[in-house]
Amino acid sequence: MSYSRSNAAAAAKEAKVIDLFQQITLDQQTSQTPSSNDNKDTPNLCKNTTNTDCYCLFVGEKSSGKSSLISLFMGKEDDPKPTIALDYQFARRPRAQSTNNSKDVSHVWELGGGLDVVDLIGVTLERGLGESCVCVVVDCGRGENVVGSLRKWLELVQMRIGMEFEKVEKTDPGKAKMMVEEAERRFGLEHPDSSSVNISPVPIVIVANKYDKLKDEDSAGRRCMMQALRFVAHSIGASLVFSSTRDKQSRDLFRSVARQSLFNQGSTAAPAIAEGEPQQQLQQKWKKAGNFGDSAPLAIKPGCDTFEAILAALPKGTVKSDFVGHNGVSPRATETWGKALEVFYGRSTLDDKKEEAKLELDDEGENDGGGKANSYPEPAVDEARAAANLRLTQYKKEVQRRQEIAAAAIDVEKPRERKSRKSSDKERSSSGERRRRK
Template identity: 25%
Template structure:
């Protein structure tokens, strides 16, 4: 991910403070700058950074995300108009760093926050675990922020200035399909199935299971679902349009495709449980197992076909002090000298203890 200069960060911070103080709207006859936040998370090495760079039209090589990285995008509405800003956060490490969701999900960002969950279609055995862990972590933080905000509202007098711009729980249209049977995610959610070029080589029966399961998950959370591949310009074009919709409020188009032989493209509210059908049939009678909800039933059925892999991902990342991207010759030489001094002290201490033991 590209580094952001301190000048640009200060400009963004100043714009954010100014926006909060003025409460948005127009000032001095000028259009206000729209600011949104998009938080990307998903499968480890699932293509998050590459997809983000393509959506931002940045022609630069992608690098592994160290932990949690920030960048931003700007888009002008027209000639001589202010540029809208999208604050973009990307979580690396798959599920191993899910605790970091508390950084991009805050009382300020939640007012205009969207989440993109990128799942690697070429690794179906880890797909459910990745989805479940990350969504649970994000939802817990979202509910915590909403709860704290509501408590803060109760302790303040209900003036227009104090209540304007406060975050509120997501509300679906009354005609949303299966509205009484789903559990909407607190903020707009987009699920992207990446590496479709590899996924389409799978056995057709296995593809159908993944397709139906992801359709169920997306509809259950009132989320949108699309499949993409960085090797397909047409799929990336559709992905970019949906990204621009979340980041800048642009039209996402009206394309809908639920054909299991083609890449899925299903905006929220375009599917239904009736169209998705029941969970995939398995040799084991899942109805006899202890399942409390339809989601649990789908999980049992999916894991019968795609047994989950070990989700205990290594939480230890590479030492950033040794990362060539952050070379600082003077600091690195001093660090090497201190490391040598530390090793020498350890050796001396070991000799002292051995000497004491010999005396005894």
């Protein structure tokens, strides 16, 4: 993935600021004594109890509910504010079975959904890839954009994970090998689909948020969306959970899956496999594990689903090879799921949003806040920016006017040059004729 110099410089500057902020935060933590309420209600976000610090990144489209989910998990009841670029929170609790009062600190980052802040994904992952996890949030209320949004964010996240993982392979091959082995165990070494999936070395959780809106949809459309999300999650060895802050059942489900699958407060492994278990019994176990209904919110751990169960009922006009074949998952599988969802939810509007964002940036220039310029209006700043935009517009018009004048002058000069050239040729011809006569 290539980055422009300006983006790289901005990301580096942001990283320095975050480093300083994080150090100040940790200094504050060491000087504070946790209350009994903190110990009881604040969940431990760490996925590895042997490490003091661990990191979790929430990504997704704007207004998909990332802030609400974080508040739900952190036990906060206040209404979350919109995230502009990169938001940070932390949770801490005494380390399990600790004899020296040591604490685990979890750093939770939330990335704003704009395309102009995606470079900040690496700011969190590069701090400790082996102690990181990523939560990708999609909005079930926008069924037409679910698959496209999920594909976009997974591509961005996996690309950055790949870049950071290559660094780990060069600097610490042992750690890289351990991460791969842990990911394979998390999915299941004997899983029938293990050779067809591309498991991420960093745990990924897909949260289908606002499930309360999905419950009112047509059953066929809801079933198709669940199939699509199950397929994408299973193909990368990710966890999948449907959630809603307005539904108690799905709220509890999100908390449970977040603790067990995302933050390792329980078993994250696939169904247990007894040594020497017959292959037939093993296949039946996976088949049973992947048998999910379409009426209740889903919560599926890595490796607890199968392509056989997901593709038991194919979307109209498709065949199994459109999704998975002998060589693994089809490169066009997510695109096929997107077209299948268009039947129920219409055409995706993500491309339209990209064009609007591009036009907005072209008209207004770079946005230092990572969001809309008028999210937090400042009269003096707005006036200065408006004046600068006016001067820029006038300058562009002046440049265009000069270019038009220059082009017109060239068009006028060309006939004169041709006429002058003809006169010169005629004079030379006459002079030559006179010399020959003499």
